[in-house]
Amino acid sequence: MSAIAVAPSQVAPEPGPGPAIVRVGRAFVHPAFDLLVIGGGLSLLFTAALVWKFRPAIDNVFTPSIAWVALVANQAHFAASTVRLYTKPGARRELRFLSLGFPLVTLAVLSYAVARPEGLGATLTALYLTWSPYHYAAQAYGLALMYSYRSGCALSLREKQVVRAACLAPFVVQFIAGRGFGLAWILAHTSPALDVPWLRAQAALWLTWVPVVLMVGLFAHMAIKRRVTLPLVSLCTVLSNAVWLLWLTSIDAFVYATVFHSIQYLAIVTIFHVKNQQQAGRGGWAFHAAGFYLRCVALGYLLFQLVPLGYFLFGFGLAESVLVVITIINLHHFIVDAYIWRLRQDSNYKLVTAAV
Amino acid sequence: MPAGRESAPDREPLFLRIAFGLAVALLFWSALGGIVYFFSVTRRLPLQLDPLFEARMRVRKGDTAGALRQYRVYTDLRPLDVAALREMGELAASTGHVGEAIRTYERVLQLNGGDERAEARLLELHKIQERGADEAAARYGVSFR
Numbered sequence: 001m002s003a004i005a006v007a008p009s010q011v012a013p014e015p016g017p018g019p020a021i022v023r024v025g026r027a028f029v030h031p032a033f034d035l036l037v038i039g040g041g042l043s044l045l046f047t048a049a050l051v052w053k054f055r056p057a058i059d060n061v062f063t064p065s066i067a068w069v070a071l072v073a074n075q076a077h078f079a080a081s082t083v084r085l086y087t088k089p090g091a092r093r094e095l096r097f098l099s100l101g102f103p104l105v106t107l108a109v110l111s112y113a114v115a116r117p118e119g120l121g122a123t124l125t126a127l128y129l130t131w132s133p134y135h136y137a138a139q140a141y142g143l144a145l146m147y148s149y150r151s152g153c154a155l156s157l158r159e160k161q162v163v164r165a166a167c168l169a170p171f172v173v174q175f176i177a178g179r180g181f182g183l184a185w186i187l188a189h190t191s192p193a194l195d196v197p198w199l200r201a202q203a204a205l206w207l208t209w210v211p212v213v214l215m216v217g218l219f220a221h222m223a224i225k226r227r228v229t230l231p232l233v234s235l236c237t238v239l240s241n242a243v244w245l246l247w248l249t250s251i252d253a254f255v256y257a258t259v260f261h262s263i264q265y266l267a268i269v270t271i272f273h274v275k276n277q278q279q280a281g282r283g284g285w286a287f288h289a290a291g292f293y294l295r296c297v298a299l300g301y302l303l304f305q306l307v308p309l310g311y312f313l314f315g316f317g318l319a320e321s322v323l324v325v326i327t328i329i330n331l332h333h334f335i336v337d338a339y340i341w342r343l344r345q346d347s348n349y350k351l352v353t354a355a356v
Numbered sequence: 357m358p359a360g361r362e363s364a365p366d367r368e369p370l371f372l373r374i375a376f377g378l379a380v381a382l383l384f385w386s387a388l389g390g391i392v393y394f395f396s397v398t399r400r401l402p403l404q405l406d407p408l409f410e411a412r413m414r415v416r417k418g419d420t421a422g423a424l425r426q427y428r429v430y431t432d433l434r435p436l437d438v439a440a441l442r443e444m445g446e447l448a449a450s451t452g453h454v455g456e457a458i459r460t461y462e463r464v465l466q467l468n469g470g471d472e473r474a475e476a477r478l479l480e481l482h483k484i485q486e487r488g489a490d491e492a493a494a495r496y497g498v499s500f501r
Contacts, residue, residue: 067404092368100372103379117429125433179467180435302387305402310386313393318410319430327433 025151025231028271037267038143039233040240043260047243050253062256069259075300076293077262078329080269081336083295088340089276095339102335110328114311117320125323128330129181133174133245135334136261140241141167142341143268144234151231153222162218163230166238169210170245177204211242266296303329408440420451431460438467445477454485 027034036042050058062069085091085099092099113120144163148155155163175182177200187195215230215238223229244257270289277288304325311321368376394401411426427444434440441464449457458481464474 070404096368096372100368100376103383104375107379107382118432121429122432302383305405306387306390307383308405309390309393309402310388312410313389314386317426317429318405319407319426320433322405322407323430323433 022229023151023231025147025233027233028268028275033267034147034233035236038264039147039236040244040260040264041236043240043257044236044243046256046260047247050256051247051251055251055253066255070304071301072297073259073262073266075304076296077265077300078333079299079303080266080292080296081333081340083292083299084269084273084340085336087273087276087292089280091340098336098339102332106328106332110324111311113324113328114316114320117317117324121320121324121327124331125327126181126185128327128334129178130175130185131334132330133171133178134168135337136241136245136257137167137171138338139261139265140237143237143264144230147231147233147237151234153228153230153234155230159218159222162214163234163238166211166214166218167241169207169214170242173204173207174245174249176200176207208246211238211246215239266293407434408443411443415447420447423447424451424453424456431463435463436467438464438471441467442474445474449477449481449484454481454488457481458485 024031024035025039028038046058085095109120109124113124141164144167145155145160148163178184183200184195184197215235219230219235240260244254244260248254248257270292273292274285274288277283278285282288308318308321308325311325312318391401407430408426411423411430414420414423414426424444424447427440427447430440431437431444441460445457445460445464448454448460458478461474461478461481465471465478468474
């Protein structure tokens with residue numbers, strides 16, 4: 001969910017003058033579901049509980065069930081982009097290399113990296129850790145714009161830039177302050193003398209509040225000047241991305257962010273799949289949603305648990321087999337995701353704009 | 357055009373279809389290999405693979421060199437995992453790789469600034485290294501410091 005773009009000539013009409021109305025936004029399922037699950041509202045409540053005093057209780061419940069949560073949320077979400085690529089109408093025709101040639105390229109790189117874990121494996125791991133916060137930011141931006149447009153709130157170029165900056169700020173913080181990836185990784189391999197860790201930490205600290213300031217500012221500006229506000233789902237999506245990448249990371253609880261990001265992704269991709277199937281006049285929504293989700297879980301299990309064992313069977317170490325497979329699946333997910341969500345001149349576009 | 361057949365421009369090029377078939381076959385065989393391996397060893401499918409499982413198994417079987425190699429690979433790929441670095445440091449120290457153990461504990465301290473346990477272990481390891489250097493100097497009549 002990283003590159004949603006809406007054709008500027010087809011933006012929805014602006015509401016007329018009158019008092020600005022704070023709206024949840026036009027939902028796909030139900031306003032509460034869209035706000036809490038896709039908008040990330042649930043994660044904001046969860047973070048508040050975590051920061052307040054429920055951290056030990058939450059950890060006690062989560063830690064023993066982490067393998068199950070990883071299977072039904074995280075791993076299924078990685079597989080979802082691949083399942084979507086092969087089930088999206090016309091994707092195989094439009095994205096020929098991605099759907100037919102890219103899997104073999106990925107497996108070739110995977111095999112070489114498993115054989116050379118200290119070289120290519122470590123480099124690809126640092127690359128995926130660097131890319132991951134950008135992927136989160138891009139998903140937040142795509143969703144924010146999609147709900148905004150879907151709710152009849154067309155954004156000007158400047159407003160889009162503000163939303164993009166608010167989404168990217170947490171990525172920039174991670175990039176400049178992260179240990180073992182991002183700027184630290186690049187400097188370690190190019191010019192270690194230029195690396196000043198305290199300066200990176202200070203710069204990151206200053207950027208921490210940028211998403212909140214930008215989004216609150218944009219919200220207020222639009223309410224005053226245009227008498228129209230961003231839908232709450234859009235606002236919530238951007239703020240929850242900031243909370244995941246900045247606050248959950250700072251309290252050493254980023255693992256929860258990965259779960260919420262996965263649930264958010266699974267929800268929106270399942271909705272698009274179901275709507276495609278319904279447009280084709282096939283079956284009920286529950287059947288398609290369950291079918292799509294089960295395929296994601298099955299593929300996730302195959303990729304994350306069985307493929308590393310296959311490499312292990314062929315004589316590679318288990319550590320490199322497991323970790324390099326995780327790295328490559330992440331990178332494959334980021335790349336596939338960047339293509340399957342392009343809306344312009346795409347079947348996805350009709351789903352977003354339907355009945356606007 | 358006969359019904360059910362795609363027109364020429366709509367058909368994927370042969371090399372792409374071969375590449376896709378090859379990828380699916382590779383994925384299938386590696387997954388099948390995984391299933392066969394796990395059923396023949398543990399008689400159940402894993403819910404979550406532990407990347408350090410092999411390293412710990414090798415330690416139990418006495419193959420410390422193999423275990424250390426696995427820890428090296430793991431910490432190269434997950435350089436921020438303090439717990440794994442500690443395990444690796446202990447293993448390196450117990451197998452006589454004092455220099456590697458020192459470097460590993462230094463990495464632990466870089467990540468966990470005030471880790472008193474790591475500081476104490478590092479001090480111990482430096483003493484062992486100095487003792488080793490003194491013994492070697494006395495044996496060969498040269499100074500290594």
